[in-house]
Amino acid sequence: MLGYLLRRVDDPESAADLVAEVFVAVWNRLGDVPADGGARPWIFGVARKVLGNHHRGARRRSALTERLRAELNRVHVVRPETADQSLRDIGAVFRTLAEADREVLALAGWEGLGPSEIAVAVGCTRGTARVRLHRARGRFARALRKAGVDIGGAAAPERPRPLQRPVTKGASS
Template structure:
């Protein structure tokens, strides 16, 4: 084993493992996070020479593929719905009234659940994972402009669903 290869791998691991674990944690059951994370780094080790200098989006793409290969879409969908339900139940940072805050979180959860899995993923990559449009496009294997269109449409649909559920009032 070359020292340079090992050093590059260790640098990748220490630089990205926490945010990658958070990315995975939002998509799989808690007991599967470490297994998926380990598999991602096995792939990274095997394909170290293929990893671009800016490795974050590449690693997210590998994680996404590992998740898709390991778990059926139904299981991933269930885990995401559980996460949304937990987020919807947490206390709001600032509201005019407690009842309004609960109603708005419930409306958001309902609207989120009406989005397709693809629409949820596009929004989650930007909103939860903090990826740029270019990084998100790389994760999904599409062009940046194609991702921007998908994100625009998903956000517009979520807004439409929210407005419909609140009767147009915000």
Template sequence: MNTDKGDRTARIENAVRLHAAPVLSYLARRVAEQEDAADLLAETLLIVWRKAAALPADDAEVRPWMFGIARKVLMHHYRRATYQRTLGDRLRSILAATPHAGFSDPTEYDDLHKAIAGLDMVDRDIIGLVHWEGFSLVEVSRILRMKEGTVRSRYHRARTSLRAELDQGSSPTGRAVNPRAPQVRDALAT
């Protein structure tokens, strides 16, 4: 082992032992969630190890050096959080302005959405990709990376299950309790 490299490793280990707790306190006072402080400390220490060659020769400079790295990590965290909030706000405004297509409005088709929620996750995906996204069963098989025959049989079974579930919501006279139920059943029959 190179003595210079071994000396630098020992100095980094000593710096981490001495200064990790104060750096963690610094980060914890500046973030909303304490779990974020622990993640930011881990990121800071990773950078300290990667930049071991840049470790100041003067021991008195090591603490400010580590805090400088922690500050850069914290600034990156703030930028990332701001970007995520801005993106989330933009997406929410787009979704609010986009009308629900077909049977996708859960407020109007609550019975259908409850029935779909009772399906297996893969079956929900198949129904959604066909009826809401407009894909053919061949395209769905490519998207899900499943055999076409498997997708066809799962689709048929899911539609049958949904029709049966929706028929249970009918009155004893055979008339649907929800006036839109026949429209939904007809769409599932095609």
């Protein structure tokens, strides 16, 4: 079995892991093993299916890695040492807000979540999330005015879009 899988994957460690997966699958399906001497080809059939799952998983991981790489290249991150004074002032005021306000504002503004998603993240109803977000935005705006921060001149960084799963035909999840 190891030789069969070694010839079909790139590294010996993956082949060894796949051998273990094959025999776990065989163990879980002991009642399905043919009794008339057909066990060996049946086990190779199981190995073929495990190998197919391995290759599909590798393709999914590769696609996700590429999407993440593209997203990281697209997102402009403003670092404190390179931000202009207005952005630093906005950040300083933001840090003075209550933790709950910072959380809903960050989830909405930086993570791109809507009220329904914020509700799930913070453990409340959608309506409560909408109210919290509205009130947090108001408190933030008042705090900015009170601190004399001119947000009109601040160049806001591009807000990152959340990663979207690709739509595939026949996918059901």
